[in-house]
Amino acid sequence: xxxxxxxxxxxxxxxxxxxxxxxxxxxxxxxxxxxxxxxxxxxxxxxxxxxxxxxxxxxxxxxxxxxxxxxxxxxxxxxxxxxxxxxxxxxxxxxxxxxxxxxxxxxxxxxxxxxxxxx
Amino acid sequence: xxxxxxxxxxxxxxxxxxxxxxxxxxxxxxxxxxxxxxxxxxxxxxxxxxxxxxxxxxxxxxxxxxxxxxxxxxxxxxxxxxxxxxxxxxxxxxxxxxxxxxxxxxxxxxxxxxx
Numbered sequence: 001x002x003x004x005x006x007x008x009x010x011x012x013x014x015x016x017x018x019x020x021x022x023x024x025x026x027x028x029x030x031x032x033x034x035x036x037x038x039x040x041x042x043x044x045x046x047x048x049x050x051x052x053x054x055x056x057x058x059x060x061x062x063x064x065x066x067x068x069x070x071x072x073x074x075x076x077x078x079x080x081x082x083x084x085x086x087x088x089x090x091x092x093x094x095x096x097x098x099x100x101x102x103x104x105x106x107x108x109x110x111x112x113x114x115x116x117x118x119x
Numbered sequence: 120x121x122x123x124x125x126x127x128x129x130x131x132x133x134x135x136x137x138x139x140x141x142x143x144x145x146x147x148x149x150x151x152x153x154x155x156x157x158x159x160x161x162x163x164x165x166x167x168x169x170x171x172x173x174x175x176x177x178x179x180x181x182x183x184x185x186x187x188x189x190x191x192x193x194x195x196x197x198x199x200x201x202x203x204x205x206x207x208x209x210x211x212x213x214x215x216x217x218x219x220x221x222x223x224x225x226x227x228x229x230x231x232x233x234x
Contacts, residue, residue, distance in 0.1 A: 033221065042123075042210050042224035043164075056221055091164070106152050106214060108222060110164040 002026070004111035006092050012117045013082055021077040021114045025094030032075050033108065034067055035091040043091055049075060082118045089113045121146045123213050123225035131231040132201045139186075140196045140228050142211030150216035153187065153194045156224075159207040167209070170194065172216070198230075206232045 005024040013019055025032050030051055035043035045059035049069045060066070064082075069075040079086055093108040122145045132138035144153070155167040170178045170187050177185050182202075186195045198205055211225040 035224075040227070042226045045221040045223070048221050059221070093164075107154075107166055107169060108156075108164075109166075110156075112163045 004092055004094050004109055006090075006111035006114050008114055009112060010115050010117075012119065014119050015082060015084060017082050017118075019079045019082055019116060021079075021090050021092075021116070023075045023077070023092030023094075023111060025073060025075070025092070026096075026109055027073075029094035029096050029109070030072065031095040032069060033093045033095070034075070034077050035093065037089045037091055037113070039088075046077070046090075079116075082116075084118050087116055087118045089115050121148075121213050121215070121223045123211050123223050125209075125211055125225040125228050127228045128226070129229045129231070131233055132198070132205075133233050134201055134203060136201055137197060137199045138201055138230065140198075140209050140211075140230065142194045142196070142225055144192050144194065144211070144213050144223075144225075146192070146213065146215075148215055152214045152216065153185075154212040154214070154222070155183070155185070155194075155196045156210045156212060157205075157207045158210065158227075159204075164210070168196065201232050203232050203234065206230055 007022045032049040034046040037043045047067045048056045052072045064080045066078045091113045093110045124143045151172045153170045156164050157167045158164045168178050168180045168183050182199045184197045208227045208229050210227045212222050214222045
């Protein structure tokens with residue numbers, strides 16, 4: 001698509017429930033990143049995909065968090081047994097491998113985010 | 120591990136004036152990228168400007184320019200002729216030159232523009 005699309009934009013769930021957050025990156029962008037942003041803070045890295053594989057998942061806080069990108073485009077971030085501390089804005093961003101401009105290689109294009117609230 | 124520090128949680132500037140936002144970073148690498156991202160209230164993050172560490176010339180994009188001091192590991196953003204639409208959170212970010220690494224963001228500076 002023309003931009004990075006994230007759904008849902010807002011998700012309210014109860015403690016202990018399972019949640020899936022979806023990211024549809026810009027067409028042709030092979031790199032996809034998930035970040036978590038708490039209110040008033042900077043984005044915190046969770047996981048990075050290059051194609052279908054997770055190139056770096058060192059930011060996932062624990063084994064309740066998991067992400068997939070089975071066909072190298074859409075990615076899903078999955079959170080099991082949600083806790084109140086998981087409440088945050090979850091940002092997805094994608095990047096291309098080519099170009100040298102404000103939209104080129106090594107430049108992140110962000111989605112609008114999915115705001116997760118765990119009650 | 121790389122870290123990015125923004126020592127000014129909040130800044131304000133009068134419309135049409137100039138403001139400088141500070142950023143310092145810590146790395147042992149010689150090749151990397153630096154970025155400034157802008158996040159307006161309730162809107163998505165967008166790139167303002169980027170700088171490659173191997174380039175000595177400071178990047179400029181219209182009213183936005185940087186002062187990149189590699190030895191001091193400093194990367195400040197100057198906004199000239201500030202406009203009301205510049206009000207936002209500004210995040211400094213670092214990325215290693217070696218592909219396959221994530222971006223590291225600073226904690227952000229909230230910029231208010233006063234009419």
